[in-house]
Amino acid sequence: MSFNSIIGQEEAVSILQDEIKKERISHAYLFAAKKGSGKSKLAFEFAKAIFCQESELDSCGQCINCRKLEHQNHPDFKIISILEAKTAISIAQIRDLKKEIAYKPYDSEHKIYVIEAAEKMTKEAANSLLKTLEEPPSFATIILLTEDTGKLLPTLVSRCQQIELKSVSQSKIQKLLLNKGLNSEQAEIISRTAAGSPGKALAISKIEAYFEKRKEVYDFLRDVRNKNTIEIFAITKKLSELLQTDFPCFDLLSDWYRDIMMIKQDYLEAVINKDYLSDLKKLAQTLDLKQIIKNLELIAESEKNIELNIRAELSLEVLFFKLRQPDQ
Numbered sequence: 001m002s003f004n005s006i007i008g009q010e011e012a013v014s015i016l017q018d019e020i021k022k023e024r025i026s027h028a029y030l031f032a033a034k035k036g037s038g039k040s041k042l043a044f045e046f047a048k049a050i051f052c053q054e055s056e057l058d059s060c061g062q063c064i065n066c067r068k069l070e071h072q073n074h075p076d077f078k079i080i081s082i083l084e085a086k087t088a089i090s091i092a093q094i095r096d097l098k099k100e101i102a103y104k105p106y107d108s109e110h111k112i113y114v115i116e117a118a119e120k121m122t123k124e125a126a127n128s129l130l131k132t133l134e135e136p137p138s139f140a141t142i143i144l145l146t147e148d149t150g151k152l153l154p155t156l157v158s159r160c161q162q163i164e165l166k167s168v169s170q171s172k173i174q175k176l177l178l179n180k181g182l183n184s185e186q187a188e189i190i191s192r193t194a195a196g197s198p199g200k201a202l203a204i205s206k207i208e209a210y211f212e213k214r215k216e217v218y219d220f221l222r223d224v225r226n227k228n229t230i231e232i233f234a235i236t237k238k239l240s241e242l243l244q245t246d247f248p249c250f251d252l253l254s255d256w257y258r259d260i261m262m263i264k265q266d267y268l269e270a271v272i273n274k275d276y277l278s279d280l281k282k283l284a285q286t287l288d289l290k291q292i293i294k295n296l297e298l299i300a301e302s303e304k305n306i307e308l309n310i311r312a313e314l315s316l317e318v319l320f321f322k323l324r325q326p327d328q
């Protein structure tokens, strides 16, 4: 693996390679992009290119440093992420980083730390990290990854060199899926649902019986107004279980109403679920724009509540009861 394995981020790769070439590697970077865009992969390949003993602007995959990184046992590279069963990066984790980063590198001239989901640092952790970013050791580089720069301390952001990852084109993602052996219809549908995120597309493509599960969701949604309570309980139970996997539950729900909205605007080329076009067109005649927007807000609210630790089943039940009975 090398920079070549990163899809659709040529600009970011070229900026980073330029830094290596000019020997001007920053002490702090911020890679911002939505989930599945390849932030972690980019940070890892960047570290490999810096550490590699053979290849100048990329990694060879063969030298001792490349191999140590691939086997996750390079002493000068560390990834900090939210610990299992926790919801944030704690101050204790950042204190450990600060303690370790002060020591000289073992195996090379650099020490690289990657902080995943940096927006999920506690306030104390972020403030503590800020002090290190103000006076970093000369050999240290910290790469912050985030899905939302707006949720980071502005003082932290200003200390970092910001690298914006691009949304990857649908055709590139479709090609990626075709290369993985999906047929053209499946590749097209998944690449549209993935909305610019190759990581998400790959995750969806690995879900067992994905198209059957998607069909169940859309069969339900198409007729949501006529569903009885037992049917609502059944689908919420199923979806709350699927939420534990990579199943793109909320993407499917919001894409459905977004598609109806696009049809109402006569903007058919933007429709994601083209295989449901005739159903969506019928629904577009029964729903007014205000109601569609309301439904999209309800879906976003339900997703947010689950992120805030409201029980998924409860949040989805409330959502479907509200979708069943519009204009409330």
Ligand SMILES: [Zn+2]
Pocket (backbone or CB within 6 Å): 051, 052, 053, 054, 055, 059, 060, 061, 062, 063, 064, 065, 066, 067
């Ligand atoms: Zn190498």
